[in-house]
Amino acid sequence: MKLAHLTWKDVDVLARxxxxxxxxxxxxxxxxHxxxxxxxxxxxxxxxxxxARLVEEVLLTPTLWLGASGHHLKFSGTLSAGFDVYMGAIRDIVESLLPHGFRKFFLxxxxxxxxxxxxxxMRQLKARYPNSQFGHANYYTFAEKAVSDRLVGPAKTMRHACEAEASMVMYLRPDLVRTEKLRDDGLQPVPAVLGMVHHFDEISEEGSLGYATLATPEKGKAILDAAVDGLVANLRALAQGYVFEGE
Ligand SMILES: [Zn+2]
Incomplete structure (x- = not known):
């Protein structure tokens, strides 16, 4: 169910x-691009x-479009929330619904x-409301195998404005892809060093990381389908309830 399409009376009678x-x-x-x-x-x-596949099991809120994007602010047009405001928005959304009895939340x-x-x-909320359930995952975590199987460039994981992301946007909204501007980009530290925090203007010439010139809509569909399948299985398990077994 889509929260934004319901009335408050509809929400009032939902299973908690x-x-x-x-x-x-x-x-x-x-x-x-x-x-x-x-x-x-x-x-x-x-x-x-x-x-759409879990209409009775899921209450979907509108997408929080304002992200924590401080590492992209050197590039024009990026809008970002600071970490406190961003996490506060998540907490406030959850804490709007908790008093009405909802108790399973997944980002x-x-x-x-x-x-x-x-x-x-999510950890802060769990500390505050230990009897409720809180989870979170990146959608692309559910599609890791499809991403590594389908990408033909040297990078086999999701990066940024990369072969995978460009493929998915090509599939969903080809009108929004600047095909003539697709590019391969990304700078490596020399000598190699792990664990560092970087802003995107340090590690990319034009803001992308990966091999977007290799993108195709077919690849995008395959990655999205895998992500949806994985997310559906995860949400179904959460909806039905799970127990802990073993030692
Ligand atoms: Zn992205």
Whole structure:
């Protein structure tokens, strides 16, 4: 069910063990070839497709489009929330629904920069409301195998405005892809060093990371389908309930 399409009377009579799904995206630069709404578009598409298959089990909120994108702010047009405001928005959405009895919450994230604050926000909520259930995952985590199987460039994981993201936007919104501007981009530290935090203007010439020139809509569909299948299985398990077994 889509929260935004319901009336308050409709919400009032919902089963309280329905899984509240909150997609999180961004409005940030995605190179010269993809739109600023890329992460929001993709997280929304995956979450809406999952909701369509789990209408009775899922209550889908509108996508939080304002992400934690401080590492992209050197590029024009990027809009970002600071971490406190971003995590506060997540907490406030959840704390609007908790007093009405909803108790299962799951964030479906489309932007790498949101992953850590999503985790912190969920842990803070779990500490405050230990009898409720809180979870979060990046939609592309459910499609890791499809991504590594399908990508033909040297990078076999999701990067940024990359072969995978460009493929998915080509499939969903070809009108928003600047095909003539598709580019391969990304700078490596020399000598190699792990564990560093970088801003995108340090590690990319034009804002992207990966091999977007290899993108195709077919690849995009395959990755999105895998993400939806994985998310549906996960949300179904959460809706039905699970137990802990073993030692
Ligand atoms: Zn992205």
């Amino acid at each position: 063990d329905i899984v509240v799904v909150i997609p999180t995206g961004s409005l940030e630069q995605h190179g010269p 993809l739109p600023l709404m890329t992460d929001t578009l993709l997280a929304t598409a995956v979450a809406e497709a999952a909701e 479906v994230n489309g932007h790498g920069g949101n992953a850590e604050p999503n985790g912190v926000a």
